Amino acid sequence: MDRSGNRDRSPCKRSRIEPPILKGKRTERSNVLTYKKLQKMPLNLRKMAVREARYRNEPILGKKKKRRRNPQDVKTARRLRNDFDRSEHNAMLASTSQELRRILQDIEALSDIPHDITNTELRGEIAIAEGRATTIYVQRDGLSTLTVVLHQHEPTIAQLKRAIALISRAQHKRRQRERCQERLRRRGIADDSYERRQPVAVASSTGELVHSAQRNGHDHRAFVSWRFLWRCFGLLNVDTNQPIDDQRSSGRATLEELGIENAATLKFVHRVKYFGRQRQS
Structure with missing residues (x-):
């Protein structure tokens, strides 16, 4: 009998028997959300657990793992110097643009020329003044007609x-x-300097440059390349109602050889091999 009593009072037996109070505390701890548990969860369950805890106004216990600092955010002496040079360059461009705009407005013959005119447009204006320009009008579906002046x-x-x-x-x-x-x-806001500081975000080429992409009252810009646009779209001569073979002589064929005269009207059309039966077959 004594031996059996000693067995019941052994420390190993006592450690296995838990009071109901400790069991309840352990279950409560297991239900608490911690950052250590979140790390072991997959991404979808982790987001769901965080969302449910936020709805119940329950805090997440433990220490949150710090994100790695982006090395690009560290302000070194070289980056500070580059930022200063970039700001000085932008200020110089802004002052130059403002002065050029004032000069163009003062001269009546140049008042219709925009201050941000491109090199191609400027050469076209010079060719018009010299009487050797070739003007082509390009119609776009839903957009204004594009006037292209070639100086060659x-x-x-x-x-x-x-x-x-x-x-x-x-x-x-x-x-x-x-x-x-x-x-x-x-x-x-009437501060011109504020307007100059704000950059205009324009893609290298968009679908709006060929046809109107307006849907539901606002513009959906599809960021594509001109290489893709020329694969999908071709030019049609409206005067003769004939498509233009832009692959002739690897693009070196002159407009005169293709039947495009001065002041001709062209139009963007879908290519058959990408939008017709040849693509389906």
């Missing part, structure tokens, strides 16, 4: 396509800047 004596189809890309992007950038300025005027 015998422009090729490749030069026309390059000019269309540059001029359409420049016009799109001006339109975005006008929208930004109109928005600032409605807010009552």
Whole structure:
């Protein structure tokens, strides 16, 4: 009997028997959400657990793992110097643009030239003044007609396509800047320096440059390249109702060889091999 009593009072037996109070505390601790538990969960369950804890106003216990610091955020002496040089360069560009705008406004013959005119547009204006320019009108579905002025004596189809890309992007950038300025005027902000400091975010090329992408009252810009656009779209001569073979002579064929005269009207159309039966087969 004594031996059995000693067995019941052994320390090993006592450690296995838990009071009900300790069991309840242990279950409560297991239900508490901690950062250590979150690390072991998959991403979807982790987000759901955090969301449910936020709804119940329950805190997450433990120490939150600190995010690694981005080395780009560390301000070194070289980065500070580069930031200063960049700000000085932007200030110089802003003052130059303002002075150029004032000069163009004072001269009546140059008042219709925008201050941010591109090199292609400027050469086209010079060619018009000299009487040797070739003007092409490009119609776009839902957008304004694009006026392309070529300064070359015998422009090729490749030069026309390059000019269309540059001029359409420049016009799109001006339109975005006008929208930004109109928005600032409605807010009552009339500081020109503030407008100059705000950059106009324009993609290298967008779907809006070819056809209207307006859906549900606002613009959905599809960021694509001109290489993709020229694969999907071609040019159609509206006067003769004939498509233009822009692959002829690897793009070195002149506009005269392709039947495009001065003041001709072209139009963007979908290519058959990408949007017709040949693509389906």
